[in-house]
Structures are given as C-alpha cells and as structure tokens.
Amino acid sequence: MKNTEWYKLDNMGVYYASTKDRKNPTVFRFTATMKDDVDVVNLRVALEDTMEVYPNFNVTLKKGLFWYYLEEEHHLPDIKEENKAVCARVYKSEYDILYRVSYYKKRINFEVSHIVSDGRGTIEVFKTLIANYVKYQYKVKNIKLSNSTIEEHSEDSFDKYYEKYKKDRSKEGKIFRLKNKLLPFEDAKFIELHLNCKKVLDKAHEYNSTITAYLGAVLIQSILKEMKQLDKGKYIRVDLPVDLRSYFRSESSRNFFGLTYLSYKFNGEVDDIDKIIKVVNDEMTEKIKKENISKRVNKMVSFQKNFAVRAIPIFIKDMFLNTITEFVDNGTTSLSNVGKISFSKEVDEYVETVAAMISPEKNFKITICTYGNDLVICISDKFRRNNIVKNYVRSLIELDKDAFIISNGV
Amino acid sequence: MKTCNNCNINIDTPSVKCPICGSILVGKDKDTTYPRVKKKYTTFNRILMFILSVIMIINVYLDLQLTNHITWSKYVVFGCAVFYIIVRSIIRSHRNPMSLLTGYAFLLVVLLLIFFWLTKFYVITNFIIPILCLTELIISVFYALVVKNKYIKKYLSVIVTNMLVSFIPFGLMIFKLTTFNVLVNISYVLSIISFVGLIIFDYDDLKDELSKIFNY
Incomplete structure (x- = not known):
C-alpha cells in the first residue's frame, strides 16, 4: 500500500471536525455557470489535474486519540448530477472525501467542508478546477494557473502567525437572536441576488463606505425593522469572517480566517441608514486593524495550544465543543464577503456567473462575491418566514432595477 | 424567468x-438553474x-397482571433497548467492518458488565466476556494476516484497540470479579503475544499510525 500523507488540523478545522456530526455541519459551495452544458468526462479530468496540485483537499477525516487529522486519499470522489440539497453534509464517515463536485445543466458546483478550508482558500482550488475544465472542454491552451507550491498551500498559517501573549479579552452586551420556526436542513432556502456591482459600489461611496460596510449597514437596518420594544437595549451582532491572508503573507488553501463582528445597539426605533453606516464604518475601521485581528486570532489559537486541552482525549473535546456550540450561540447573523473572483482572460470567456454560498446552520447567513460587474449576494436561510430577508432584498433591489434572483425553490 | x-x-x-414574500409567481420557466x-x-x-415500545408496554403489563411485580419484563425492556441502540447505530454508522466490530464488541462488554453489576452472575465475567474478547482478538489477528500488505495500515489502530480490549478480563481478575481465571489468562497472554508480534513485524507502520493518532 502506498504511503499516505497526513495533515494536522488547523485551528478552525479542529472546531469544525468536532462539530461535524451536528445536524448542520458547515459546508460552503462555489458555483460557476458555464456557457454550455457541462461535460462530466472533461470535468472528471479537470478534477484529477486540480487534485494533483491540491492534494491537501483530497482528504478524509480520521480520529486520533487527542485530535483529529486529515489523511490524503488516492482516489477521487464521484462527480454526479446535482441530486442533494445545496451545501448538504459532505462528511458521513471516515472514508468520505471532504468535498463534492456536482453539475446541473450549465453549472459546476464545488462544495467543501469547512474542516478543510475556508472560502478564500477554496477559491484558488475552484478557479483551478474551472480553468482546467475550460482547458479540456474548449481546448484552450496556455491558461495561467496559481504558482504556489504544495507546501505553501497546505501550510497551517494559524500556527505560523500565533503569538502567545497577545490575547483579546473583549466582552459584549446581550445579543438579539432570531426566534422563529426552523426548517429542516434539506429545506433551507438559498437565494442568489444578482446586482450591478458598480451601482452598489457608487451607493457605498456616497456614504464614504466600502461594499461590505454598506451591505452590513443595510442588513442591520433590515433587522432593526423587525425588532420589538422588548428587545430595546439588545445588540444586533453581525459576525464578519476576515480573510487573514490580506494581513499575513500566506498562500495557504487551508482555513486561515479570523472572526470579528459589527454590533449595533437597538434604542427602540429604526435608525436612518446614514447613522447606521457611520457606526458600522467606525466599527470596521477599528476592528479590522491588524493588531485587533491578531488578538482575536491568538485567542482562538490559544485553545489549541493549551497543554491541558491537548491532553484531553478527543471524545471529551467533541462533547465539550458540541455543548458550547449548542448553548453559546453566535451572533444575530453573519456576513461574509469572499471578494472579487477573477479568472484569466481565456477562462472568463466561457464563464457566465459565479456564486458563493454557505450552509445556514441555525439561522440565516449572507455570503457576497463579485464576478466582473455581477455582485452576487447569497442568502442561505433556515426560517420558514423571514421578514429580515424580505426587507434586505427589497432594500437592495431599489438600487438596481435590473436585479434578478436565482433560488433553489424551497 | 418568472416574475x-x-x-x-x-x-x-x-x-x-x-x-422572498411567498406570493405566487407569474410566468413559466422550464429551464431553471x-x-x-x-x-x-x-x-x-x-x-x-x-x-x-409496544413490545415493552405489553410485557410490563402482562408481568404486572400475572405476578404483581416487575420480574421478567425488565429483561425484555433491557433487551429491546439494547436491540434499538445496536440497530440504530448500524444504520447510522458508515465505518469499516473492522472498526464496527470493535465498537460493538466494546459496547457489548460494557452492557455485559452492567448486567453483571445488576445480577452478580459470574458466568459473565468468567466465560462470556473473556470469550468475547478472545474472539475479537483472533478475528483481528486473522484479518491482519490475511490482508497483510493491502489494507493493514488502515486497520492498525483498530487491531491495537482490540488488543487493549482483551485486557479487560485481566482488569476483572485484578478487581476479583472472576472466580475462574483460565480464559482470562489466555485472553491477556494472547493479547501481549500479538502486540509483540505486531511490533516486530510491522514496527514502521505501527509507528506511523501512532504518530497520526497522537498527532505528533
């Protein structure tokens, strides 16, 4: 038998591995709509080529005594026509490879468990897959691909940039959380709202703001509209995953993100967007400073570095992390901007749209990405009725009369 | 597109x-994304x-009607609960046969120990548990020999676990929970022998597997 490579899990991977058996494990999907119907044979060849470059993605999750670890697999998963719910569970057993490739008509879907990588890390793999597909399907030569080495993209950057004595000890007020009837996971709604990026950017610039801050402010206002007087004094907390690759030099395709958040206090009335944006801008300027991000990262990593924690058997860690996750919920919602996705000129010609989305877990989540001038806001929602989403989408539609929605129809 | x-x-x-709003859409769209x-x-x-549940309720009812006490029905309830746990975990499990076997053998040993604690029935500790551990050990050693050079590395941790499980009868003997020790002794001696064999013949693979398990 061939010797198999194995990898230690990164800091976030440890958390996601321990909570993998929950009803809603975190999976995200990148999808590209091609010019023509997808050819599965060429997609298979493209996947083979991609995994030659990113073997750290073609892995299964194994259980050790104190920690989980990832083991490289020598075979690839089957590529099937889409027949599962969007962002459906990828991990079922220790033999399941932690990603899935599927297709439907013109769309290629690449779904990855958060155990392996984060959104930004997966983009490079996704781009390589699409570029390889275009190479074989349309016989395009000389496509420029990522030039990072296997060692660079399989690096655990959390470990590399951890500083022992710089921990964050922030505290927060009472957080407003949505209470509504949840749909089963396979019934979760996925709504892609396609907007003209330039129009949204112009609007954001009107307020001296960035797209993320503007969309975050609109989201906060949409939530404020649905809050009751009983919620007065509570904070809306919008979790913001921050790509650490823009702060620390890293080519890693594994998890390397930090979590920060926007918080906004409800004073009993719906504030104007100008006021919200001002608060959001100030918060973002402060919280995404390298020093503050670094503190939060160190806080996260210190758990994994603690000797007492390291000596606890894995099944106890699993129980602990699952209980914590169950009782200590995250914020009101989350907003993740994976940024601009761009292919080389030769590939662009064959790709119509690109979208990114994440499983909704307990409430609803928003993922944003941009491809060309197409700004795609993807809302994954587990609520049967969600007026916040209605408010949010309707506010954004006003910016662009040509906006349209693609939904999974649940 | 619909509107x-x-x-x-x-x-x-x-x-x-x-x-977004749940209202009925206008238009038709055959070619959806x-x-x-x-x-x-x-x-x-x-x-x-x-x-x-029906079986358990009927049994408890009949037991109470016939004897005025809960006598034999508690064993039926226990049996049904064990049956349910095992069937459910088989359905939910996607593990390989070897690790499944180890898991169930371990679960059975735990249930037998609970049963022994309730009944003090020494046949369990003298014979049933040692025979169970021995069978499991022999199956895993046989498996290791048959699949050698093929998938042995995948199952090394399971084989080592089986060897450790075979030490359970030894623990029972130490705590004086057995009255007849022949099978107990055979169980842990065989376990030691197979462990030594594994170290001698598969040291590199074992070392590699242990480095994964302990994450160093």
Missing part, C-alpha cells in the same frame, strides 16, 4: 412561490421505535 409582482423582480426558481431535489424520508426509525 414576482409583489417584490417586482425576476426570479429563476423551480418553485411556483416567491422565495437549480434542480428540484427529492427529499428522503426515514420512517424506519420511528416504526422500529414504535414496535419495540
């Missing part, structure tokens, strides 16, 4: 309702739970 007149937006969806995914319902679990 939602309420939200005033075009929507590409396999559904007839607007995903997302497929309609069929749901899979699992009613087997509920049927099984219902049948076992």
Whole structure:
C-alpha cells in the first residue's frame, strides 16, 4: 500500500471536525455557470489535474486519540448530477472525501467542508478546477494557473502567525437572536441576488463606505425593522469572517480566517441608514486593524495550544465543543464577503456567473462575491418566514432595477 | 424567468412561490438553474421505535397482571433497548467492518458488565466476556494476516484497540470479579503475544499510525 500523507488540523478545522456530526455541519459551495452544458468526462479530468496540485483537499477525516487529522486519499470522489440539497453534509464517515463536485445543466458546483478550508482558500482550488475544465472542454491552451507550491498551500498559517501573549479579552452586551420556526436542513432556502456591482459600489461611496460596510449597514437596518420594544437595549451582532491572508503573507488553501463582528445597539426605533453606516464604518475601521485581528486570532489559537486541552482525549473535546456550540450561540447573523473572483482572460470567456454560498446552520447567513460587474449576494436561510430577508432584498433591489434572483425553490 | 409582482423582480426558481414574500409567481420557466431535489424520508426509525415500545408496554403489563411485580419484563425492556441502540447505530454508522466490530464488541462488554453489576452472575465475567474478547482478538489477528500488505495500515489502530480490549478480563481478575481465571489468562497472554508480534513485524507502520493518532 502506498504511503499516505497526513495533515494536522488547523485551528478552525479542529472546531469544525468536532462539530461535524451536528445536524448542520458547515459546508460552503462555489458555483460557476458555464456557457454550455457541462461535460462530466472533461470535468472528471479537470478534477484529477486540480487534485494533483491540491492534494491537501483530497482528504478524509480520521480520529486520533487527542485530535483529529486529515489523511490524503488516492482516489477521487464521484462527480454526479446535482441530486442533494445545496451545501448538504459532505462528511458521513471516515472514508468520505471532504468535498463534492456536482453539475446541473450549465453549472459546476464545488462544495467543501469547512474542516478543510475556508472560502478564500477554496477559491484558488475552484478557479483551478474551472480553468482546467475550460482547458479540456474548449481546448484552450496556455491558461495561467496559481504558482504556489504544495507546501505553501497546505501550510497551517494559524500556527505560523500565533503569538502567545497577545490575547483579546473583549466582552459584549446581550445579543438579539432570531426566534422563529426552523426548517429542516434539506429545506433551507438559498437565494442568489444578482446586482450591478458598480451601482452598489457608487451607493457605498456616497456614504464614504466600502461594499461590505454598506451591505452590513443595510442588513442591520433590515433587522432593526423587525425588532420589538422588548428587545430595546439588545445588540444586533453581525459576525464578519476576515480573510487573514490580506494581513499575513500566506498562500495557504487551508482555513486561515479570523472572526470579528459589527454590533449595533437597538434604542427602540429604526435608525436612518446614514447613522447606521457611520457606526458600522467606525466599527470596521477599528476592528479590522491588524493588531485587533491578531488578538482575536491568538485567542482562538490559544485553545489549541493549551497543554491541558491537548491532553484531553478527543471524545471529551467533541462533547465539550458540541455543548458550547449548542448553548453559546453566535451572533444575530453573519456576513461574509469572499471578494472579487477573477479568472484569466481565456477562462472568463466561457464563464457566465459565479456564486458563493454557505450552509445556514441555525439561522440565516449572507455570503457576497463579485464576478466582473455581477455582485452576487447569497442568502442561505433556515426560517420558514423571514421578514429580515424580505426587507434586505427589497432594500437592495431599489438600487438596481435590473436585479434578478436565482433560488433553489424551497 | 418568472416574475414576482409583489417584490417586482425576476426570479429563476423551480418553485411556483416567491422565495422572498411567498406570493405566487407569474410566468413559466422550464429551464431553471437549480434542480428540484427529492427529499428522503426515514420512517424506519420511528416504526422500529414504535414496535419495540409496544413490545415493552405489553410485557410490563402482562408481568404486572400475572405476578404483581416487575420480574421478567425488565429483561425484555433491557433487551429491546439494547436491540434499538445496536440497530440504530448500524444504520447510522458508515465505518469499516473492522472498526464496527470493535465498537460493538466494546459496547457489548460494557452492557455485559452492567448486567453483571445488576445480577452478580459470574458466568459473565468468567466465560462470556473473556470469550468475547478472545474472539475479537483472533478475528483481528486473522484479518491482519490475511490482508497483510493491502489494507493493514488502515486497520492498525483498530487491531491495537482490540488488543487493549482483551485486557479487560485481566482488569476483572485484578478487581476479583472472576472466580475462574483460565480464559482470562489466555485472553491477556494472547493479547501481549500479538502486540509483540505486531511490533516486530510491522514496527514502521505501527509507528506511523501512532504518530497520526497522537498527532505528533
């Protein structure tokens, strides 16, 4: 038998591995709509080529005594026509490879468990897959691909940039959380709202703001509209995953993100967007400073570095992390901007749209990405009725009369 | 694309309702971007739970009617609960046969120990548990020899676990929970021998496997 490579899990991977058996494990999907119907044979060849470059993605999750670890697999998963719910569970057993490739008509879907990588890390793999597909399907030569080495993209950057004595000890007020009837996971709604990026950017610039801050402010206002007087004094907390690759030099395709958040206090009335944006801008300027991000990262990593924690058997860690996750919920919602996705000129010609989305877990989540001038806001929602989403989408539609929605129809 | 007149937006969806406001969409869209995914319902679990509950209720009822006490029915309840746990974990489990076998053998040993604690029935510790551990050890050693050079590395941790499980009868002997020790002695001596054999013949693989398990 061939010797198999194995990898230690990164800091976030440890958390996601321990909570993998929950009803809603975190999976995200990148999808590209091609010019023509997808050819599965060429997609298979493209996947083979991609995994030659990113073997750290073609892995299964194994259980050790104190920690989980990832083991490289020598075979690839089957590529099937889409027949599962969007962002459906990828991990079922220790033999399941932690990603899935599927297709439907013109769309290629690449779904990855958060155990392996984060959104930004997966983009490079996704781009390589699409570029390889275009190479074989349309016989395009000389496509420029990522030039990072296997060692660079399989690096655990959390470990590399951890500083022992710089921990964050922030505290927060009472957080407003949505209470509504949840749909089963396979019934979760996925709504892609396609907007003209330039129009949204112009609007954001009107307020001296960035797209993320503007969309975050609109989201906060949409939530404020649905809050009751009983919620007065509570904070809306919008979790913001921050790509650490823009702060620390890293080519890693594994998890390397930090979590920060926007918080906004409800004073009993719906504030104007100008006021919200001002608060959001100030918060973002402060919280995404390298020093503050670094503190939060160190806080996260210190758990994994603690000797007492390291000596606890894995099944106890699993129980602990699952209980914590169950009782200590995250914020009101989350907003993740994976940024601009761009292919080389030769590939662009064959790709119509690109979208990114994440499983909704307990409430609803928003993922944003941009491809060309197409700004795609993807809302994954587990609520049967969600007026916040209605408010949010309707506010954004006003910016662009040509906006349209693609939904999974649940 | 269909249109939602309420939200005033075009929507590409396999559904007839607007995903935002729930109102009925206007127009037809045969070529949707997302497929309609069929749901899979699992009613087997509920049927099984219902049948076992009926069996338990009838048994407890008959026991109370016939003897005025809960006598034999508690064993039926215990048996049904064990049966349910095992069937459910078999359905939910996607593990390989070797690790499944180890898991169930370990679960059975734990249940037998609970049963022994309740009944003080020494046949369990003298014979049943040592025979169970020995059988498991022999199967795993046989498996290791048969699949050698093929998948042995995948199962090394399971084989080592089986060897450690075979030490359970030794623990029972130490705590004086046995009255007849022949099978107990055979169990742990065989376990030591197989462990030594594994170290001698498969040291590199074992070392590699241990480095993964301990993450160093």
